[in-house]
Amino acid sequence: MLSDALKETLRGKIAQGEHPREHAVDVMLEIQKRCGYMSDEAMEEAATLLGMSPLELEELATFYDHIYREPVGKYVIRVCDSAVCWMHGHLSVVDHLTSLLGIGMGETTPDGLFTVLPVCCLGYCDRAPAMMINQRIFGQLTPEKIDRVIRRLREEASFDEAE
Amino acid sequence: MTRVKLVETPQVLFRNRRPNRIATLEEYRQSGGYEALVKVVGRWSPAEICRCIDESGLKGRGGAGFPASKKWMSVPADGAYPRYIAANADEMEPGTFKDRMLIHVDPHAVIEGMILAGYTISASKGYIFVRPSYESSAAILEQELENARRAGYLGENILGTDFSFDIVVHRSGGRYICGEATALLNALMGKRPNPIKPPPFPTVKGLWDRPTVVNNVETLANVPPILRNGPQWYRNLAETEGSAGTKLYCVSGRVNNPGCFELPMGTRFSEILERYAGGMAPGYAFKAFLPGGASTCFLTKAHYHVAMDFDAVAAAGSRLGTGAVIVFDDRTCLVAAVLNLTEFFARESCGWCTPCREGLPYLRDLLWRIEHGEGKEAFIPMLRSMCKHLWNAYCALAPGAATPVEGLLKHFEDEVREHIIQKRCPFKV
Numbered sequence: 001m002l003s004d005a006l007k008e009t010l011r012g013k014i015a016q017g018e019h020p021r022e023h024a025v026d027v028m029l030e031i032q033k034r035c036g037y038m039s040d041e042a043m044e045e046a047a048t049l050l051g052m053s054p055l056e057l058e059e060l061a062t063f064y065d066h067i068y069r070e071p072v073g074k075y076v077i078r079v080c081d082s083a084v085c086w087m088h089g090h091l092s093v094v095d096h097l098t099s100l101l102g103i104g105m106g107e108t109t110p111d112g113l114f115t116v117l118p119v120c121c122l123g124y125c126d127r128a129p130a131m132m133i134n135q136r137i138f139g140q141l142t143p144e145k146i147d148r149v150i151r152r153l154r155e156e157a158s159f160d161e162a163e
Numbered sequence: 164m165t166r167v168k169l170v171e172t173p174q175v176l177f178r179n180r181r182p183n184r185i186a187t188l189e190e191y192r193q194s195g196g197y198e199a200l201v202k203v204v205g206r207w208s209p210a211e212i213c214r215c216i217d218e219s220g221l222k223g224r225g226g227a228g229f230p231a232s233k234k235w236m237s238v239p240a241d242g243a244y245p246r247y248i249a250a251n252a253d254e255m256e257p258g259t260f261k262d263r264m265l266i267h268v269d270p271h272a273v274i275e276g277m278i279l280a281g282y283t284i285s286a287s288k289g290y291i292f293v294r295p296s297y298e299s300s301a302a303i304l305e306q307e308l309e310n311a312r313r314a315g316y317l318g319e320n321i322l323g324t325d326f327s328f329d330i331v332v333h334r335s336g337g338r339y340i341c342g343e344a345t346a347l348l349n350a351l352m353g354k355r356p357n358p359i360k361p362p363p364f365p366t367v368k369g370l371w372d373r374p375t376v377v378n379n380v381e382t383l384a385n386v387p388p389i390l391r392n393g394p395q396w397y398r399n400l401a402e403t404e405g406s407a408g409t410k411l412y413c414v415s416g417r418v419n420n421p422g423c424f425e426l427p428m429g430t431r432f433s434e435i436l437e438r439y440a441g442g443m444a445p446g447y448a449f450k451a452f453l454p455g456g457a458s459t460c461f462l463t464k465a466h467y468h469v470a471m472d473f474d475a476v477a478a479a480g481s482r483l484g485t486g487a488v489i490v491f492d493d494r495t496c497l498v499a500a501v502l503n504l505t506e507f508f509a510r511e512s513c514g515w516c517t518p519c520r521e522g523l524p525y526l527r528d529l530l531w532r533i534e535h536g537e538g539k540e541a542f543i544p545m546l547r548s549m550c551k552h553l554w555n556a557y558c559a560l561a562p563g564a565a566t567p568v569e570g571l572l573k574h575f576e577d578e579v580r581e582h583i584i585q586k587r588c589p590f591k592v
C-alpha cells in the first residue's frame with residue numbers, strides 16, 4: 001500500500017502535465033525510490049492515480065528495464081555488455097563481481113544489498129568497461145576498483161542502518 | 164607522430180569545453196550564446212529561419228542525416244496547435260556518447276536550439292527525452308532550464324515578444340528503441356514505445372496528433388551558431404566540399420585516447436584515429452572500424468583515409484550515422500564482435516514485428532554456433548538471406564541490426580569461414 005504522503009507527491013507530479021499518463025514512468029520510478037519495486041498493489045494504485053488500467057501500466061512496466069516487478073537489492077549493479085565494454089573485458093568484470101558477491105547475474109544477495117544485471121551500452125564507452133550502480137556510473141573498471149566500490153557501499157549501507 | 168593541439172580546429176559546440184565542469188549561463192552568453200535568439204525572435208519569419216538553416220546544409224545528427232530545414236518545413240502551415248519539439252537525448256547506440264558530452268559541456272546550446280526550433284514551427288512546449296544512465300545530464304538540464312527561465316529566454320513572452328515556449332525533461336525507463344523517433348513519441352505519451360510507421364509523419368501528426376519535430380540534441384545545438392554567424396560561415400567550417408559544419412566524433416574501442424572530439428565535418432578517419440584518439444593501443448594493429456555506431460557497416464584498411472562526412476562514408480559503403488567510431492584491432496575476432504552486436508539488437512527489439520522478433524535471435528544463433536565451432540558452410544548463405552528479410556521489418560532497428568552482419572560477410576567472409584573450417588575460433592588460444 002502506498003502511503004498517503006507518497007500519493008500526494010505523485011498527484012502533484014501528475015498534475016504538472018496535460019495528460020496524466022505522460023508521467024507513468026516517473027510515477028513508477030518515484031514509487032521504486034521509496035518501496036524498492038513495483039508490487040501488484042503498487043501497480044494497481046499507481047494505475048488508478050494515472051487514470052490507466054493496471055494492464056496498460058503493466059505494458060509499460062514489463063517494457064522498461066528500469067522498472068522492477070520483483071524485489072531487487074538496495075544497490076542494483078548493471079554491468080555493460082555491449083561492444084566496447086565487451087572488447088575491454090566486460091566478462092572479467094562479471095566474473096569478478098559475481099564471485100565477490102557470491103551470486104549469479106540476475107540474482108540478489110541474501111542480505112538484500114546487491115542485485116547484478118546485464119545492461120546495454122551505458123553511453124560511457126570512452127570509459128569502458130563500465131557499470132552503473134543505482135544512478136551512478138563507474139568506468140575503467142579493474143578488480144581493485146570494483147572491490148573498493150563494493151566495500152564502500154557495504155559501509156554506507158551499515159551506516160544507513162545505524163542511523 | 165606529430166602532436167596537434169585541439170585549438171587548431173575551430174570549436175563551435177565545444178567552445179566552452181572545460182575539464183570536469185559545465186559552462187554557466189554567463190559563460191555561454193559571453194561566447195555569443197542567446198545572441199541568435201535575440202536576433203531572430205519576433206524579427207525573423209519562420210520561412211527566413213528555414214532558408215538560413217537550409218543554406219547552411221545542416222543535416223540531422225541522430226543517425227539518418229535528414230536535412231533539419233526540410234523536417235521543419237514539413238510542418239503544415241495550417242497544422243493544429245499546440246505543437247511540440249522533442250529533443251532526442253536517448254543515445255543508446257553502442258559507441259555513442261556525444262550527446263552526453265554536449266549536455267555536460269554547454270547545456271544552454273541545446274536549450275537555445277530547442278527554443279529556436281520551437282519558434283520556427285510555432286510550438287509551445289518542448290520535451291528533452293533522457294535515458295536513465297544520463298541522470299546527471301537530466302539534472303544539469305533541469306537546473307539550467309530554470310536559469311534560462313529566470314533570464315527571460317524561456318517561458319511566457321520570451322524576450323518581451325508574444326512567443327511563449329517552455330521545456331521539460333522527460334526521464335525514460337530505458338530501452339534502445341525509445342530513441343527511434345516514433346517510438347519516442349509513444350514513450351513521451353506514456354504508451355508502450357513501439358514505433359509507428361509513417362505516414363502520417365510526426366511533423367503532421369505527432370504527440371497527441373499534433374505537429375511534432377523530433378531532433379537529435381546535437382542537431383539542435385548547431386542551430387544558434389548558424390543563425391548567429393550565417394550559413395556560409397557554417398559551410399566553411401567543413402573540411403570537404405559539399406558538407407557543412409563541425410561534427411562531434413566519438414571514438415572508442417582499441418585506441419589510446421578514447422573520447423569525443425569536435426572536428427570539421429569530413430575530417431579523415433586516419434587523422435581522427437592518429438591525431439586525436441592517440442592511435443592504436445600499444446601492441447595492437449588496426450583492422451576495421453564502424454564509422455557511425457553499432458548499426459553501420461564495417462569499413463577496413465581500404466577506407467583508412469575516408470573523409471568522415473555523410474557522402475564520402477556512404478560512397479565507401481557505410482553510413483556516418485551518429486559519428487560514433489568504434490575501432491577494432493587485429494586480435495579481436497569480428498565474428499565474436501558481431502555476435503555481441505546482434506545480441507544487443509535482439510535484446511533491444513521491441514518485439515512488435517515478426518522479421519525482427521524472430522529473425523534477430525536466428526541470426527544470433529547462427530553466429531553463436533560459428534563462433535563456438537559448430538558452424539557449417541551452409542550458414543553463410545543462411546546469414547545472408549536472413550539479413551535480407553530483416554530489411555522488411557516495421558522500423559529501422561532490424562535493418563540496422565543486419566548491417567554489421569552484412570559488413571562482416573562483405574569484408575571478412577574468410578574470417579567467418581576460418582571458424583567453420585577449424586571448428587573453433589581462430590582467435591582463441
Ligand SMILES: Cc1cc2nc3c(=O)[nH]c(=O)nc-3n(C[C@H](O)[C@H](O)[C@H](O)COP(=O)(O)O)c2cc1C
Pocket residue numbers: 222223224225226227228229231234251252253254255256339340341342343344345377378379380382383558559560563
Ligand atoms: C532503433 C533506433 C534508435 C535510434 N536512437 C536514436 C537516439 O538515441 N538518438 C537520436 O537522436 N536518434 C535516434 N534514432 C534516430 C531517430 O529515429 C531520428 O531519426 C532522429 O532522432 C532525428 O533527429 P535528427 O533529424 O536531428 O537527426 C534512432 C533510430 C532508430 C531506428
Ligand code: SF4
Pocket residue numbers: 340357358511512513514515516517519520556557558559560561
Ligand atoms: S523492427 Fe524490431 S524494433 Fe522495429 S518495430 Fe519491428 S520488432 Fe520493433
Ligand code: FES
Pocket residue numbers: 080081082083084085086120121122123124125128129130257258259
Ligand atoms: S559499450 Fe559499454 S558503455 Fe558503451
